[in-house]
Amino acid sequence: MDLIYEVISEEKIELCRDLCNELMVFQKSNAYIKADLFDTMNFETRLLPSLKSAVHNHIVIVRDGDRIVGYVYSNISPKEAYSNNFATFFDLTSIIRKNVGCLSQFYIKVEYRQYGVGSKLFNMSLEWLKQFEDVDDYFIFVSNGNLNALEFYKRKGFSVSHDILDGFITVLRSHKQS
Ligand SMILES: CC(C)(COP(=O)(O)OP(=O)(O)OC[C@H]1O[C@@H](n2cnc3c(N)ncnc32)[C@H](O)[C@@H]1OP(=O)(O)O)[C@@H](O)C(=O)NCCC(=O)NCCS
Numbered sequence: 001m002d003l004i005y006e007v008i009s010e011e012k013i014e015l016c017r018d019l020c021n022e023l024m025v026f027q028k029s030n031a032y033i034k035a036d037l038f039d040t041m042n043f044e045t046r047l048l049p050s051l052k053s054a055v056h057n058h059i060v061i062v063r064d065g066d067r068i069v070g071y072v073y074s075n076i077s078p079k080e081a082y083s084n085n086f087a088t089f090f091d092l093t094s095i096i097r098k099n100v101g102c103l104s105q106f107y108i109k110v111e112y113r114q115y116g117v118g119s120k121l122f123n124m125s126l127e128w129l130k131q132f133e134d135v136d137d138y139f140i141f142v143s144n145g146n147l148n149a150l151e152f153y154k155r156k157g158f159s160v161s162h163d164i165l166d167g168f169i170t171v172l173r174s175h176k177q178s
Helices: 010-030 035-040 043-053 117-129 147-155
Strands: 004-008 056-064 067-078 099-108 137-143 159-164 169-175
Touching: 004 010, 004 117, 010 035, 010 043, 010 056, 010 067, 010 099, 043 067, 043 099, 056 117, 067 117, 099 117, 137 147, 147 159, 147 169
Parallel strands: 099 137
Antiparallel strands: 004 056, 056 067, 067 099, 137 169, 159 169
């Protein structure tokens, strides 16, 4: 496979629309707790608002020729962004710094999985996240029923912290090594 990895600017986020919507459908199909919550989640309601509320954004897409076959979206956001009407994602008092890092959205088309593409995108994201000297805490939120992703992140060094929304989401955490 001759794949191209491309970091794109926020202005080009439209390129991720279809894959983001595919990710939401995928997550709904796996979920056994509150799966209906995904009905209102899509590119417009999830990705665009996250981009706007973040302090820094990082988007990588993977191209196979003209076709976009995967993307990962990470951001640095004020910790307060994670306590809202929807949920409190983690105990804000457990974070000393102002901002936290998050690997927020991650999706690779099914026929491109298991070839190391995910590991490459994960490493690019973490490298980007870890360059911010004033950020020590990193989060990933995995929806219920996605054991594959949960195990993937655990193997990459993240630990399960807790569940929220009655198990709808599992919160994974990692702390910068000094
Ligand atoms: C989670 C996800 C991003 C992982 O991407 P991926 O490209 O499959 O990841 P990798 O190929 O790097 O790693 C997956 C496995 O393939 C193995 N692998 C990597 N390269 C390989 C190769 N050349 N040959 C055989 N196996 C390989 C890895 O060792 C890894 O094995 P492990 O799971 O036992 O550790 C992908 O499965 C995905 O998009 N899933 C659907 C969406 C999703 O769940 N997103 C996360 C939401 S929180």
